[in-house]
Structures are given as C-alpha cells and as structure tokens.
Amino acid sequence: MHEAGLARGVAKALRERGLRLGQVRLAVRGGRHDATEFEAELRAHLAAEIPDDATAIASLEVRRLPSGHMCPTCGVEFESEIVAPACPKCGVDTLAEVTDEVIEIELMEAVG
Numbered sequence: 001m002h003e004a005g006l007a008r009g010v011a012k013a014l015r016e017r018g019l020r021l022g023q024v025r026l027a028v029r030g031g032r033h034d035a036t037e038f039e040a041e042l043r044a045h046l047a048a049e050i051p052d053d054a055t056a057i058a059s060l061e062v063r064r065l066p067s068g069h070m071c072p073t074c075g076v077e078f079e080s081e082i083v084a085p086a087c088p089k090c091g092v093d094t095l096a097e098v099t100d101e102v103i104e105i106e107l108m109e110a111v112g
C-alpha cells in the first residue's frame, strides 16, 4: 500500500508551505482501491505523520476528482470520480487508467 508515502508527501508539503491541515482539503484522483478504505488508511497515516494536528484529521475534507477510465470489453473511454464505475455503454465494471492514487492539496481559503 502506498498510503504511507502519500501521507508523508502531504505532511512534507504542508510543513514546507507553513500550512496546517485545517487550512486545506485533499483531492484524490485515480487509484484502484476501494475509496472508503483508501481514505481510512490515508487518515490513519496522516495522524501518524502529523500527531500535533490530529484533531484536524477527522474533519479533513477528502474529495474525489474524475479520472480517465477505459472499458476492457468495448473500449469506451470516459471520466469518472468512482473507482470502478460501470461502463456507460455495456455496463461492465471498468478500471481507472491511473493505477495509484494521486493527491492534490487545495487551499480552503487565502492565507494572509
């Protein structure tokens, strides 16, 4: 699982920019893991990486951004924020083209 590495990256980016968890939300794109499990793992690793900001982790907003999917059966390409959405044409489960989740840090409000 690469959630530990992602959490470390988020913690490092926040430190470098002088931000706290309460000032940002996370946007996740891609990945093939169950979204709920991924988020739970991510929060657990963030709590370990940023122990002094642990209370902010519970209220941290994590949203899903659409990413590219391709149907293995009929080849239709489409965008969806769901991890394994059904193909809009033939209905079979599809997989994201991006195998591992990518996290973007978004500022909730302007600082200063």
Ligand SMILES: [Zn+2]
Residues within 6 Å of the ligand: 071, 072, 073, 074, 075, 076, 087, 088, 089, 090, 091, 092
């Ligand atoms: Zn299809």
